[in-house]
Amino acid sequence: KNQVEQSPQSLIILEGKNCTLQCNYTVSPFSNLRWYKQDTGRGPVSLTIMTFSENTKSNGRYTATLDADTKQSSLHITASQLSDSASYICVVSAGIGGATNKLIFGTGTLLAVQP
């Protein structure tokens, strides 16, 4: 069964600190993995997207890694800011590509950055 699990479920950190969010997946065939940031009541916004051959991808203070062998991904946030408070969702695309791909959503990690 295709599944995406995220940990921790929630996280509280102090402003300026770093943190790492985890995503484990059992999805086949794997197409790509995306990290989204969702502010409360808003639509998810894409942070990074990685295919099988990519190990790491950065977007400003956000760095995602992908280990296709262990089927794990992480999202590292550097020097956190209050505006980083949001839900972070890991989404894995299953399929051979194209419109037939199926997206499997993790339940998200709720991050709260405190001053």
Add this chain to the structure above:
Amino acid sequence: DSGVTQTPKHLITATGQRVTLRCSPRSGDLSVYWYQQSLDQGLQFLIQYYNGEERAKGNILERFSAQQFPDLHSELNLSSLELGDSALYFCASSGTGAYGYTFGSGTRLTVV
């Protein structure tokens, strides 16, 4: 602005009523996806359309239906509304490769 437009942003209606949510995909995107997100829950996939045809179905209730029109905009129809249908409804669109997957800002539906 993500390029995916959803209207209305907010909707309040009574139980038993019917509403229509609208989504205009990014220019050039052929696929439209609908998702439901209840309070403190993850995104639940409802249905996908590709170039006017239904492509995939998720946990969509029989009281809900959708369609995609020739101009590629899509509508999600929710009927016989119940209190539990109160949620955020998101639309997303993608091109042929499902690589550039973009969400709209959502419609918040409140059933009273």
